[in-house]
Amino acid sequence: MTTLTPVRSRTGDERLAVTHPVKRLLRRPEMGAFIAALVIFGYFSVSTAAFLTPAGAATWLYSASLFGIMAVAVAMLMIGGEFDLSAGAMTGTTGLLVGAFTTQWGMNLWLAMLLALLIALAVGAVNGLLVVKTGIPSFIVTLATFFILQGVNLAGTKLLTGQVAIQGMTLVPGFEAGKVIFGGVIPVFGLDLKVSVFWWIGLTAVTSWVLLRTRYGNWIFAIGGQLQSAMQTGIPVRRTRIGLFLGTAAAGWLVGMLSLFDVATVQATTGIGQEFIYIICAVVGGCLLTGGYGSAIGAALGALIYGMILQGIVFAQWDNNWLKAFLGGMLLLAVLVNLSVRRQAGVRA
Amino acid sequence: MTGAAPILEVRGIGKVYGSVIALSDISISVGAGEVVCVLGDNGAGKSTLLKVLAGVHPHTSGEVLLDGRAIRFAGPRNALDAGIATVYQDLAIVPLMPVWRNFFLGAELSSGVGPFSRLRVAEMRAITLAQLGRMGIDLRDVNQPIGTLSGGERQSVAIARAIHFGARVVILDEPTSALGVKQAGVVLRYVAQARDRGLGVVFVTHNPHHAYPVGDRFLVLNRGASLGEFDKAGIGIEELTRLMAGGAELETLAREIERG
Ligand SMILES: Nc1ncnc2c1ncn2[C@@H]1O[C@H](COP(=O)(O)OP(=O)(O)OP(=O)(O)O)[C@@H](O)[C@H]1O
Ligand SMILES: [Mg+2]
Numbered sequence: 347m348t349t350l351t352p353v354r355s356r357t358g359d360e361r362l363a364v365t366h367p368v369k370r371l372l373r374r375p376e377m378g379a380f381i382a383a384l385v386i387f388g389y390f391s392v393s394t395a396a397f398l399t400p401a402g403a404a405t406w407l408y409s410a411s412l413f414g415i416m417a418v419a420v421a422m423l424m425i426g427g428e429f430d431l432s433a434g435a436m437t438g439t440t441g442l443l444v445g446a447f448t449t450q451w452g453m454n455l456w457l458a459m460l461l462a463l464l465i466a467l468a469v470g471a472v473n474g475l476l477v478v479k480t481g482i483p484s485f486i487v488t489l490a491t492f493f494i495l496q497g498v499n500l501a502g503t504k505l506l507t508g509q510v511a512i513q514g515m516t517l518v519p520g521f522e523a524g525k526v527i528f529g530g531v532i533p534v535f536g537l538d539l540k541v542s543v544f545w546w547i548g549l550t551a552v553t554s555w556v557l558l559r560t561r562y563g564n565w566i567f568a569i570g571g572q573l574q575s576a577m578q579t580g581i582p583v584r585r586t587r588i589g590l591f592l593g594t595a596a597a598g599w600l601v602g603m604l605s606l607f608d609v610a611t612v613q614a615t616t617g618i619g620q621e622f623i624y625i626i627c628a629v630v631g632g633c634l635l636t637g638g639y640g641s642a643i644g645a646a647l648g649a650l651i652y653g654m655i656l657q658g659i660v661f662a663q664w665d666n667n668w669l670k671a672f673l674g675g676m677l678l679l680a681v682l683v684n685l686s687v688r689r690q691a692g693v694r695a
Numbered sequence: 696m697t698g699a700a701p702i703l704e705v706r707g708i709g710k711v712y713g714s715v716i717a718l719s720d721i722s723i724s725v726g727a728g729e730v731v732c733v734l735g736d737n738g739a740g741k742s743t744l745l746k747v748l749a750g751v752h753p754h755t756s757g758e759v760l761l762d763g764r765a766i767r768f769a770g771p772r773n774a775l776d777a778g779i780a781t782v783y784q785d786l787a788i789v790p791l792m793p794v795w796r797n798f799f800l801g802a803e804l805s806s807g808v809g810p811f812s813r814l815r816v817a818e819m820r821a822i823t824l825a826q827l828g829r830m831g832i833d834l835r836d837v838n839q840p841i842g843t844l845s846g847g848e849r850q851s852v853a854i855a856r857a858i859h860f861g862a863r864v865v866i867l868d869e870p871t872s873a874l875g876v877k878q879a880g881v882v883l884r885y886v887a888q889a890r891d892r893g894l895g896v897v898f899v900t901h902n903p904h905h906a907y908p909v910g911d912r913f914l915v916l917n918r919g920a921s922l923g924e925f926d927k928a929g930i931g932i933e934e935l936t937r938l939m940a941g942g943a944e945l946e947t948l949a950r951e952i953e954r955g
Contacts (some may be wrong), residue, residue, distance in 0.1 A: 560813060578787035582772070
């Protein structure tokens with residue numbers, strides 16, 4: 347005997363195909379990166395001896411953390427529909443500024459750090475203002491800023507020190523205290539994790555929360571998704587967009603400090619060439635290059651993938667140059683996956 | 696005319712985009728419980744007029760009055776805060792965002808102060824579902840990206856949003872253009888309901904058959920200028936249609952088509 351139950355009473359709506367919870371999970375923007383991270387983790391764990399050792403894991407987590415902090419900020423900016431090519435050079439600029447202020451001019455360390463932060467924010471504000479006021483694509487504006495910073499970093503360092511790096515940070519009063527916050531090591535389950543890993547995790551959590559659970563997050567998605575609509579619904583578009591550029595600049599400062607206190611030396615070339623890696627991490631993590639879609643957790647996973655490959659290749663004793671080829675392949679794959687996501691998530695014409 | 700003091704009024708308004716004169720010397724007002732229809736052909740300047748009313752574009756001449764006082768909206772937020780909500784012709788939606796986020800875009804409900812305020816997600820979902828239900832739109836899921844809805848469904852969401860947030864005046868730019876017969880009827884009934892609740896409605900349409908039944912007054916635009924403002928008592932639907940289409944042209948067209 348069969349009893350027929352109306353479809354409606356079970357599913358709520360008969361037009362809605364019942365989606366399996368797993369399938370729903372798979373639709374999340376960061377899912378592709380999550381699966382890729384698992385595969386890469388598995389591969390290097392099995393194929394190299396060093397990858398899974400506490401020292402090995404601490405190494406790739408540290409690499410991932412520095413890229414991850416930037417990738418998360420860049421992802422938030424990209425969701426808002428913009429790029430920041432000056433983000434890499436900014437990590438160098440801020441470190442060099444603190445180095446120059448303290449070792450060359452004897453400025454108080456904390457004051458020097460604050461000043462470097464303010465300068466970074468000023469550069470971010472200029473980027474943002476130019477984009478918002480003139481409508482010039484951020485790709486061009488920040489490309490210009492990138493070259494300016496790169497030139498200033500190199501020429502300024504040479505001018506001041508006669509060398510291509512600033513050294514001697516360990517002699518600066520307060521360095522040890524700063525190292526606790528920005529360069530310390532915290533043991534967790536036998537792993538000696540650099541403190542930057544915690545900054546990375548914390549920042550990812552905060553950014554994720556901002557994006558998904560606050561009004562600002564809503565505004566960022568709207569601005570990147572359809573600027574015109576965002577304006578028409580009365581969102582404070584200018585303020586929000588400029589804020590995003592301040593975000594990447596501040597993240598650049600944070601990473602600048604993290605590397606400064608880690609090695610006590612700043613190369614004038616620090617960060618140059620990394621701006622695209624941040625973007626790649628964000629895209630691998632599910633950000634659309636066209637804006638309006640993506641996730642902070644995805645970008646953090648993208649950076650994790652990058653960190654694992656970067657160190658995994660070393661542990662496997664491969665030629666380092668394979669990294670670039672890998673990266674290009676990952677990017678292409680991610681863009682293709684994202685494209686299909688966008689089609690499915692359905693943007694009808 | 697009801698004689699009620701107008702809530703929103705424009706006097707001798709003009710709008711120039713660079714060298715394009717999109718509007719010149721238009722006057723119109725809407726009071727509580729009144730439906731004003733703006734009619735005109737493509738490119739007549741209807742959307743431009745509404746954008747001035749909604750605070751999107753500043754006008755280049757004339758004045759805008761809110762409750763009798765001259766005002767210059769700095770942006771759509773100003774107008775929204777004054778209780779003026781708009782359904783734009785392009786709907787002002789973000790295709791990749793869920794329906795409920797679109798519904799509350801720019802007016803999100805949140806609790807807590809400053810940086811710690813968080814969205815009241817469950818409440819917003821429930822309100823969205825309820826408001827859409829009231830419009831006869833029975834959505835599968837308010838979490839789906841709005842870009843996946845049909846054109847008519849998207850239009851309905853935008854209308855429901857304006858009705859929900861428009862405390863005093865609701866402005867609708869061709870809200871019935873993509874709708875089926877039933878939904879168009881629902882929208883017209885909505886317009887009537889909003890009027891009965893004491894809202895002022897500005898209703899833009901191409902279709903005199905939609906405008907005539909609900910409208911109290913009709914403003915006909917042609918090439919950025921006014922062809923006149925008419926009370927319902929002063930004009931019939933045939934005459935309105937003829938006026939919109941540029942008079943005799945339509946009759947010639949009808950004859951040509953019949954012969955063919
Ligand atoms: N941002 C703009 N820049 C320049 N010209 C514009 C702009 N917006 C509108 N126009 C011009 O102003 C005129 C009126 O446009 P508008 O959109 O108001 O027409 P409409 O009456 O709403 O037409 P439709 O019925 O097709 O929606 C058109 O000729 C248009 O080209
Ligand atoms: Mg129009």
